[in-house]
């Protein structure tokens with residue numbers, strides 16, 4: 001009988017939710033996070049949530065960035081927040097199946113379907129969750145103080161490169177976001193170029209993976 005076991009498989013992988021409005025750049029961010037975690041030799045899996053398709057999962061599976069088997073799709077069939085907050089059973093089952101299929105996975109990223117500023121994740125589903133907004137959605141988003149902006153563990157302001165083209169003073173938007181979040185973390189990102197993505201990885205590694213390994 002093999003009596004050896006590793007601590008990680010007992011504790012299970014860390015689970016991180018990624019939410020945000022439609023088109024804010026959640027999938028584009030994940031496309032940059034995959035190689036960044038691979039470079040640090042952190043094994044990841046992805047669960048995507050779409051309304052009635054598997055669009056985001058198909059995009060990631062075809063990207064060549066990750067073993068397609070490590071990407072699972074949940075079809076919400078309803079308002080996206082239903083399956084990440086009210087009844088996250090489908091996502092919890094997917095995460096458990098992912099862990100059975102790939103016991104080496106240390107981190108599962110769960111991308112919500114695009115939803116409004118009020119979406120939040122159940123803490124039965126994730127250890128921490130992050131929210132992606134973008135400059136093209138308007139520089140007043142932080143002022144609207146939606147739960148996603150206020151309560152997420154990490155807020156990302158994406159499409160920094162587009163700020164001059166949509167009349168947004170990026171630094172002012174960033175400061176306002178910091179203010180409404182009472183200085184909790186905000187990272188400026190460009191999911192196309194990858195700017196800021198290392199900061200997101202650093203955050204997940206130091207606040208989640210490191211703590212989990214120590215507990």
Ligand SMILES: Nc1nc2c(ncn2[C@@H]2O[C@H](COP(=O)(O)OP(=O)(O)OP(=O)(O)O)[C@@H](O)[C@H]2O)c(=O)[nH]1
Nearest residue numbers: 021022023024025026027028114158159190191192
């Ligand atoms: N210029 C620019 N475009 C970006 C950036 N990030 C994402 N995009 C583009 O924005 C569009 C939407 O990005 P997605 O990653 O599909 O957004 P999403 O949040 O996953 O969208 P849903 O899954 O539909 O909610 C795509 O055309 C991306 O190429 C960025 O930082 N800069």
